[in-house]
Amino acid sequence: MFRTPVRQYARSQWTFLSRRASPAVSNRVLVTSQVSYFSTSRRRDIMEMTGFTDEQLTVHEAIKHICSNFPNTYWQERDQQEKDPKEFHAALAKDGWLGIALPESLGGAGLGISEATIMMQTITQSGAGMAGAQAIHANVYATQPLAKFGTKEQLEMTIPNIINGTWRTCFGVTEPNTGLETLKLKTLATKTQGGYSVSGQKIWITCAQVASKMILLARTTPLEEVKKSSEGLSLFCIDLDRNQPGLDMRKIKKMGGRAVDANEVFFDNYKIPADTLIGEENQGFKIILHGMNAERCLLAGEALGLGYAALEKAAQYARDRVVFGRPIGQNQGVAHPLADAYMKLEAAKLATYHAARLYDSNDGAVPFHAVGVACNSAKYLAAEAAFTACERAVLAHGGMGYAMEYDVERYLRECLVPRIAPVSREMILNYVSEKVLNLPRSY
Numbered sequence: 001m002f003r004t005p006v007r008q009y010a011r012s013q014w015t016f017l018s019r020r021a022s023p024a025v026s027n028r029v030l031v032t033s034q035v036s037y038f039s040t041s042r043r044r045d046i047m048e049m050t051g052f053t054d055e056q057l058t059v060h061e062a063i064k065h066i067c068s069n070f071p072n073t074y075w076q077e078r079d080q081q082e083k084d085p086k087e088f089h090a091a092l093a094k095d096g097w098l099g100i101a102l103p104e105s106l107g108g109a110g111l112g113i114s115e116a117t118i119m120m121q122t123i124t125q126s127g128a129g130m131a132g133a134q135a136i137h138a139n140v141y142a143t144q145p146l147a148k149f150g151t152k153e154q155l156e157m158t159i160p161n162i163i164n165g166t167w168r169t170c171f172g173v174t175e176p177n178t179g180l181e182t183l184k185l186k187t188l189a190t191k192t193q194g195g196y197s198v199s200g201q202k203i204w205i206t207c208a209q210v211a212s213k214m215i216l217l218a219r220t221t222p223l224e225e226v227k228k229s230s231e232g233l234s235l236f237c238i239d240l241d242r243n244q245p246g247l248d249m250r251k252i253k254k255m256g257g258r259a260v261d262a263n264e265v266f267f268d269n270y271k272i273p274a275d276t277l278i279g280e281e282n283q284g285f286k287i288i289l290h291g292m293n294a295e296r297c298l299l300a301g302e303a304l305g306l307g308y309a310a311l312e313k314a315a316q317y318a319r320d321r322v323v324f325g326r327p328i329g330q331n332q333g334v335a336h337p338l339a340d341a342y343m344k345l346e347a348a349k350l351a352t353y354h355a356a357r358l359y360d361s362n363d364g365a366v367p368f369h370a371v372g373v374a375c376n377s378a379k380y381l382a383a384e385a386a387f388t389a390c391e392r393a394v395l396a397h398g399g400m401g402y403a404m405e406y407d408v409e410r411y412l413r414e415c416l417v418p419r420i421a422p423v424s425r426e427m428i429l430n431y432v433s434e435k436v437l438n439l440p441r442s443y
């Protein structure tokens with residue numbers, strides 16, 4: 001009943017691409033880059049690939065191949081027109097990539113978060129940026145708690161349709177009045193006959209306009225009535241049915257990643273059936289924690305990809321652009337910041353795939369807090385390294401860094417997202433201060 005094409009597909013793509021990657025191709029790329037600074041020639045990877053497993057390299061090559069059908073001009077247009085990249089989502093869904101980290105028994109590929117991370121990194125690195133990543137991101141990680149805690153019926157109903165792209169999903173946690181204080185969230189799901197009635201407001205919900213499903217975190221017991229603040233929240237997988245009363249949403253105008261929508265979502269006695277509850281009532285926070293470390297790894301990968309993409313563009317421009325009779329990259333004032341940004345990305349890359357490996361090890365040998373520290377640290381370091389790379393890439397381009405057609409301005413706008421979401425830099429520093437350094441909790 002379920003398809004499991006990713007492993008086989010990735011294998012066949014790997015063979016196909018190895019055959020095509022002749023030295024003549026890479027020579028042509030280098031020669032072209034020397035003669036024209038308006039060149040749109042294919043870029044080579046600057047990221048050091050040593051240390052990745054065969055499976056990860058296979059995923060990288062296969063995703064890169066799909067992304068090559070979506071050039072920078074596609075993403076420039078989508079960004080300018082604020083138009084959803086639905087063809088991109090469909091291309092990944094067609095070959096089962098949205099199920100990369102979902103169990104094979106549900107039609108997924110059964111690979112780990114390490115492979116999902118390199119998939120997300122390859123997407124942003126292709127030039128798709130955060131827009132490309134955010135178009136599919138929630139389908140990859142928000143389905144993790146559902147796959148682990150959902151009933152057989154829930155899984156059979158939803159997961160195959162998410163993997164094959166029929167349905168898109170979004171993740172509804174953040175609220176305007178509680179922000180990072182997730183345990184205080186106020187959206188209430190009140191029990192009714194046959195289900196729940198939801199009232200409240202969510203904010204910054206990515207892809208809500210195009211999603212049919214939402215993984216929703218809502219309060220089922222008022223905060224005043226619970227013993228611990230981590231209790232009383234429940235997780236649901238709900239339909240976003242615009243024809244039903246009580247649901248409204250409004251797009252937020254934003255700085256970057258404009259191809260994908262971000263929204264305020266309003267619930268006013270919106271009715272949902274009882275079987276939308278995932279796992280036990282009031283245990284939603286524990287359930288959602290399952291997906292949070294995975295999400296940090298994916299975000300770290302997305303940030304890295306963006307940073308490498310920016311740096312590749314900067315290096316190419318610095319080789320090609322001639323001022324004062326020589327390439328600008330011959331000036332150490334241009335070259336050194338880029339070299340420094342490269343090393344920061346490489347260090348963050350090690351932290352990222354170390355964290356993903358710990359997450360995937362899943363054999364109980366690694367304490368949960370060690371996984372949390374590694375995943376949060378990776379997200380922090382990768383986001384900072386990406387910001388450094390993107391900012392320096394714009395500066396290395398001089399005035400052209402500000403022009404849309406050179407892409408680095410788009411990357412700079414987008415690279416702020418991993419610094420802010422899903423958890424801010426400050427909250428990660430708070431977490432490490434408390435959990436690793438044993439300092440008094442500051443919030």
Ligand SMILES: Cc1cc2nc3c(=O)[nH]c(=O)nc-3n(C[C@H](O)[C@H](O)[C@H](O)COP(=O)(O)OP(=O)(O)OC[C@H]3O[C@@H](n4cnc5c(N)ncnc54)[C@H](O)[C@@H]3O)c2cc1C
Binds near residue numbers: 425427
């Ligand atoms: C592009 C984008 C997409 C998003 N997509 C989604 C989505 O799909 N689903 C979803 O649920 N959410 C989404 N979010 C929301 C995102 O997760 C939140 O914006 C983020 O968690 C920060 O919350 P906040 O904006 O409420 O910040 P606030 O909680 O208001 O914090 C504001 C600032 O104060 C700092 N701060 C607050 N308290 C402390 C403290 N005690 N110590 C130190 N510093 C502190 C924070 O670090 C932050 O810098 C998205 C956000 C963006 C920008």
